[in-house]
Amino acid sequence: MLTWLGERLDFPPLNKALKAPNGLLAAGGDLSPERLIAAYRHGCFPWYEDGQPLLWWSPNPRCVLFVGEMHISRSLAKCLRQQRFLVTFDQDFVAVIKACAEPRAEQAGTWITAEMQTAYHELHRRGVAHSVEVWQDGTLQGGLYGLAMGRLFFAESMFSRQSNASKVALAHLMERLSDWNFVLLDCQVPNPHLYRLGARTIPRPEFAALLARHLDEASDCLAWE
Numbered sequence: 001m002l003t004w005l006g007e008r009l010d011f012p013p014l015n016k017a018l019k020a021p022n023g024l025l026a027a028g029g030d031l032s033p034e035r036l037i038a039a040y041r042h043g044c045f046p047w048y049e050d051g052q053p054l055l056w057w058s059p060n061p062r063c064v065l066f067v068g069e070m071h072i073s074r075s076l077a078k079c080l081r082q083q084r085f086l087v088t089f090d091q092d093f094v095a096v097i098k099a100c101a102e103p104r105a106e107q108a109g110t111w112i113t114a115e116m117q118t119a120y121h122e123l124h125r126r127g128v129a130h131s132v133e134v135w136q137d138g139t140l141q142g143g144l145y146g147l148a149m150g151r152l153f154f155a156e157s158m159f160s161r162q163s164n165a166s167k168v169a170l171a172h173l174m175e176r177l178s179d180w181n182f183v184l185l186d187c188q189v190p191n192p193h194l195y196r197l198g199a200r201t202i203p204r205p206e207f208a209a210l211l212a213r214h215l216d217e218a219s220d221c222l223a224w225e
Helices: 033-042 074-082 093-101 114-125 165-179 192-196 204-214
Strands: 003-005 024-028 055-057 062-066 086-089 129-136 139-149 152-160 184-188 200-202
Touching: 033 114, 033 139, 062 204, 074 165, 086 165, 093 114, 093 129, 093 139, 093 152, 114 129, 114 139, 129 165, 139 165, 152 165, 152 204, 165 184
Parallel strands: 003 024, 152 184
Antiparallel strands: 024 055, 062 184, 062 200, 086 129, 129 139, 139 152
């Protein structure tokens, strides 16, 4: 039975998530910064579309990309060597999440609603959510955003307006996470694109154990800029 959240910030145990649809854990609540932080710490995340109640998910298995395991293709390696793009961190979070929210060719709408954007803007203001920007000739061509907690990065979405731009953002982020002694990047749900980049799936209990071990560990991150 699906749990409906009230005013309290606690979530049901992850093993209460439904098998179909895979990982649906709870519904309701709100997108306050405190609830969002509690959700990621618990091992779940919000995903819903306009017209739906707020839904919280913890899929099993979980897709993750361990630091040091990103696969760099020949074309991406060439692009990185040629330095076609300028990559920055936390320089335009608003533009990145807005671009990620733009409908894709294969989608009718977007799950990154205006309410969702406002919520993550506040997390960015609090220093929890971060962005990677990929520029060319002063124009934003790609990027990604997510949350950093302890030695874990929870990726939310990426976009690309030019070939390899989002992959360049991810490659630079993974290099930075390695320098900062992070453990993994949470990709949430697998897809062929993520598999090609080196992501893999792990059982939900293993993901929960990684949360328990690394969420409160200090990283070597000094500043995102």
